[in-house]
Amino acid sequence: MAISRRKFLLTTAVAGSALAVGYVVLKPEEDTRLVFQKTARGGEVALNAWIKIDASGTVTVAAPRAEMGQGIYTALAMLVAEELDVDWKSVQVQDAPVHQVYANREMLRAALPFEDGYHQGENTSGAQFMGWLAELLSAQGTGGSTSIRDAWEPMRNAGACARHMLVQAAASKWNVPASECLAADGTVSHNGSGKSLSYGDLATLAASLTPPENPPLKNAADYKLIGKAVPRLDITDKTTGRATFGVDVKSDGMLYAAVNVAPVMGGSLKSYDREAIVKMPGVVAVAALPTGIAVVADSWWRAKKAADAAPVDFEDGGNGDLDSEGIYQLLEDSIKSGDPFTYRDDGDADKVFENAGDDVVASYQVPYLAHACMEPMNCTARVDGDNIQIWMPNQAPFLMRYLASRIADTDVENVQVFTTYLGGGFGRRAEGDLAEQAVRIAMAVPGKTVKLLWSREDDMRHDMYRPAARSLFRARLDDKGRPFAWFNRIAGQVPTKSFTQRIFDFATVDMPDNTSSEGSADMPYAIPNLQVQHVPVDLPVPVGFWRSVGHSYNAFFTESFMDELAHKAGQDPYKYRRDLLEGHPDYLAVLDKVASAAEWDLPMNSGRGRGIALHESFGSLVAQVAEVSVMPDDTIQLDRVVCVVDCGRVINPDTVVAQIEGAIVYGLTAALYGEVTLKDGAVEQGNFPDYEMIRLNNMPNIEVILAPSGRPIGGIGEVGTPPIAPALANAIFNATGKRVRELPLSKAGLVG
């Protein structure tokens, strides 16, 4: 309870300060139709905040979520088109402007930092508060695998409302009862007279009508699009080079910027020789940044060459001695003597462990990870007096708008944010650092559009990293080998705090944060005495949200340790888990399905092994079986991954499968190679040769099986990532008897 109260105070403080800085102006009376109407081109008419129709009948759907590969533009358009009854071929998508109406309420609800019974869809006071906060902040963001969960009601509703208004418009034109009119495939027709009008003909009149309050929605059995494998709307542009990513934004007379910033964490600009820099070829301006300089030139290559050659000195912010060894030591010390928050406390684990017993004790560790989006970080900005325009591949346009307005000391209403396609996001593009830099730079060349682009090295060395983390387990088994008591203490930095501090530097207090213990405290296994704690650690390394956040390490820790217990008990790891899932038929179904699909009981040849892992994250259940072979040089080859997913209702099955395949590769890349290390206060890795990736030649065979139950809709973008590391590590144990407790595997010489 104390936890809830403290966290409530923090969120209230954040909301209060947001109001205090004029961040949000609540306009309850505003006609939200006009929000989208303002973006109209070529005679488009908005019927509500999500739908515009032009005279030819082309339907443009507002997409307030970022398309970063997950197929969300297509899925959101499907929700609208399903209820609108429009020909799919006439549907297109446009990035939505920033507005309260597009706030992602589910993203904030899912980020509810304390336990108040809210998990998925429950109407708790915490969930209500977070939904309200989302609106207050206009929290238009893409994260936490929430896009569909948030859009499911409002966007189907938008389609149904528009359809209703189009039918009403036709009925009034023909002077017939609306009940005699039928809407289908973008046309309204009248039963008796055979008259028909296209949506394009009806849009203007329909837009003047009052939207219905609660239009009826279709029964699932009548769906024509939802649940079908609909081709992605962006697929042709993404195979012809025509898709516009942030790096591709063009404007006449555009200038280009490159940076040279302090390599040391927390470092700052000391001095630079402006005169020398402006003499370099093509250089137009130099902008001082808090952490270094930006060089503006007539081409990016010239800007980059000048930035690299620029005479510039930095302060190291007192972090010049920071290195990975020290950080890992601090994590270990924090486990021993840190001040933890307790996230779960069933029974009395302390009491069990007071009496000595034959405990299983193990420590696990994972390193910092970079996001390494394929599209290097960039933001294009233009400052004209009080007006700011930003073109950016980003996951949080509301945040970019706020930060831009703060840097330029102007009102948020004067900032326009255009969200391009994202060449990968993974959480990195929810960060505002590029927008802040780009606006500072654009202020140095007022009236000019300037494209700020980081090099790959800038990205690798100035990411907001997945935190390094350590986890200690102690377990006592009962006489049947089942865990009777389980203690888990995790230590690491907390991304939410780091993220919030980057926006509001006063947010320095450690608060409980479910994202640090997620995937551990919420385990489904029946263990009578269960305690899970997390010790927040302070370090100058910026940490952020990395695909699946806390689940990315806690799944590895808990599902590996569960395997250790099965081994200690002398039991099959699949059946061991099975026995601990009483009362969780949905988990059990997914686990059974993966075991059967992977032919778990089939014996394997010597030198081969199988591992299993089960994990719930973002409202979806995922189980994976990994199969490995030991190579003649004792390295490990991953042969096959079988994956079963229960995410409730599926909108577009093929993109769901694609997301799971991709999320497995993302987690696998991290498990095999991913490690960001520090030396002398700076990140040692700079580019892909030092931060290796899975490629075609070591891509395993992945089989994904969708097994939707009647669960509420779950997330998809992140949920495939968490189980792969433990499934792989457990397979390695099965094949070799070696227990992997540290990632990446390359460190242990297991990767060829």
Add this chain to the structure above:
Amino acid sequence: MPAIKVNGEVRVLDIEEDTPLLWVLRDTLGLVGTKFGCGVSACGACTVHVNGEPVRSCSTTIGDVAGKEIATIESLATDKLHPVQQAWIDHEVPQCGYCQSGMIMATTALLAENPDPTDADIDAAITNICRCGTYSRIRTAIHAAAKNMREG
């Protein structure tokens, strides 16, 4: 002043000879379908054809390609999509799509040389990085495109 032939058109450039081809294509000529990924030939996002060979344009200077024929992703589809592009669409390969221009250019170069590549041939030739992990679909699409091209 170096002159290059890009997608059939001769371009004379007033630019330093050490400028990478990638930046000439993107910023000077506005052909932004070719992508910047790493700048060190490690990821393949910037792959174009130089005299028909796949080349990583981030690490090839404009001086290196003077007088040569360069083809970018923009030249691939004529009146209809290239079979490789069509296979990419049929198999729903792209996710974020950022690496796919480079993947497709590397693949068209491979198939021009080897119309029926084995998995091992593909592994050896296509070393590009896809952070979304679309590799399985890329492999399937390469085989499908090769088959379609062989069968005309």
